[in-house]
Amino acid sequence: MMETCGMYDSFGLLIGGEWRRKGGAGVIEVNDPATGEAIGTAPAASATDVEEAIHAAEKGFKTWRATPAWTRADLLHAIANIMAGKTEEAARRITLETGKPLAQARREWALSIDQFRWYAEEARRIYGRIVESRAPGGRVEISHEPVGIAAAFTAWNFPAVLIARKVAPALAAGCAIIVRPSREAPGTAMLLIDCVQQAGVPAGAVSLLIGSASTTYEPIMASSAVRKISLTGSTAIGQQMIRDAAGTLKRVSMELGGNAPVVVFEDAPLEQVLDLCVPVKFANAGQVCVTADRFYVHESLVKPFTQGFAARAKALRLGHGLEESTQMGPLINQRRVDAMEKIVADATARGGRIETGGGRPKGQNKGFFFEPTVITGLPDDALAIAEENFGPIAAITSFGDTEEAYARANSSEYGLAAYVFTRDPARMRAAAARLEAGMVGVNSFALAAAEAPFGGIKASGMGREGGTEGILDYMNVKLTQVVV
Structure with missing residues (x-):
């Protein structure tokens, strides 16, 4: 190998x-x-x-x-x-x-x-x-x-x-x-x-x-x-x-850089959304500029969404990328591992809950691996939400009001990609107009294609x-x- x-x-x-x-x-x-x-x-x-x-x-x-x-x-x-x-x-x-x-x-x-x-x-x-x-x-x-x-x-x-x-x-x-x-x-x-x-x-x-x-x-x-x-x-x-x-x-x-928000409305198909979100979030160990970093989930869905997300994340198989069964590989170097540990420490200090992951895999002594990590209960100024984490950390929080969701999603200095999940056609159009990003995915993460213009606004x-x-x-x- x-x-x-x-x-x-x-x-x-x-x-x-x-x-x-x-x-x-x-x-x-x-x-x-x-x-x-x-x-x-x-x-x-x-x-x-x-x-x-x-x-x-x-x-x-x-x-x-x-x-x-x-x-x-x-x-x-x-x-x-x-x-x-x-x-x-x-x-x-x-x-x-x-x-x-x-x-x-x-x-x-x-x-x-x-x-x-x-x-x-x-x-x-x-x-x-x-x-x-x-x-x-x-x-x-x-x-x-x-x-x-x-x-x-x-x-x-x-x-x-x-x-x-x-x-x-x-x-x-x-x-x-x-x-x-x-x-x-x-x-x-x-x-x-x-x-x-x-x-x-x-x-x-x-x-x-x-x-x-x-x-x-x-x-x-x-x-x-x-x-x-x-x-x-x-x-x-x-x-x-x-x-x-x-x-x-x-x-x-x-x-x-990017710090992509995902807004999940109450009418979104939960299992389908989870089946899309988890593989995308942990692709390339989260080291993707358009990856979803912060998830704003309607309060009526946040509990089952978090449980399903954490269970799927925990089940991912970590290993060397040359092994066909591997689903997530390592971070690129020790600096990225250190950065993940800093984000987790900040989350813990701010009262965040580690739903799964949070550190290096047990028994993994070689390479720069870090567990797929899901964190809840964080304020918006926590590192996991306020900054691009560029790693396998997903921060999940809830919202009740649509205006609140847009305001929080747009609060970042970044504006590369943003995502929304809903069944309502009117809400789809409204979200595409309201989210401040160069690219918006509606019920999809598929933004990068040769025929489509890729890029962002703001920082x-x-x-x-x-x-x-x-x-x-x-x-x-x-x-x-x-x-x-």
Whole structure:
């Protein structure tokens, strides 16, 4: 099960269309979060490596932007086809690096393939428009052009799809893109970018850099050649990146933190809601930006809802993600375990009740596991409710009045996703309008799809990934006034 030898040996950094197995800043050790043991080392880029990647991207951009849209579309389809043939290899890498179960890893790779297929078609649909001119014989043309070199910074929790969401629209638009993945999951990034490379994208159109912020981040942010930044990460990092981007007036799009509320009204079908809520809450051990963190359940349902939720959570099988029977894997590192313990300690101090879980599994001495945890009886300023927990902790509280439910759901500084469960069509529409979030799920948690715009408001960021909207963040609008 644990054969990892050579996992990173075939790839490395991708600069100018060539894989480099050595970086100027040494190596980065990558660990399996289920065991805490090293699974390999990846080369770390130096500032010089970054400068070379930017220079190569300038050359690659000139070639790629001149490539016809239909040719770009064919290449994106080719990338998807190559990826489809590497599903099991990719799933294994995702699981080893992040800890998520294989079934979830396979689904992530499939969603990544969808991004390339969707944007292959969007490349053919970069439409402009004609506006009647005031000048006699004139015509106003509005067209779109690629913004230039983009840089993508991604998190570890979805090491494939977060990259695909940025690379696919960037390439469809005609941009060159430099990818800097999380150092926790470089192997998944290498495999995905190799699929891009195998499809025949011009040298420099896509680059891969792995390394610390001091050697990779600063040169990219300082470069005037890089015109667009896309981040999936924390709100604090996003705020810093926006400040740093101001120096060279880079365009930015940010998919940041979340603290999703779930409002369960009294007419919701209890068993169906529980069957949806529990698997979603504990997928990837709760380390999902759109996962449900705080549950506002009508007072008439809160007792059976809590009992059913806790029973289902307790029954989840924890283990190594490579074991097909595993339903929840570990957290990514010890820092996340420490954060969960802090949230539980805060809850206990505030009089919260631990319905199930609350600590490391008994007898689990390896890896970064934490039990699926359900907490009730908390005030709204408790950490489990007021902040994104990014882990396997669900806070359940009750409400009696609809206005109260909306007010409490909207009280967070975040606005990425929100969910509501009800049978009443009028209430569905009202909830969708009243909940302050970039995405609202009504009787569903299915928000992430290639054809739909993904993103948030408030402290959850700006811009959209996916859908027709996703390609626009990689394009400039040009107005041309033509007078004959």
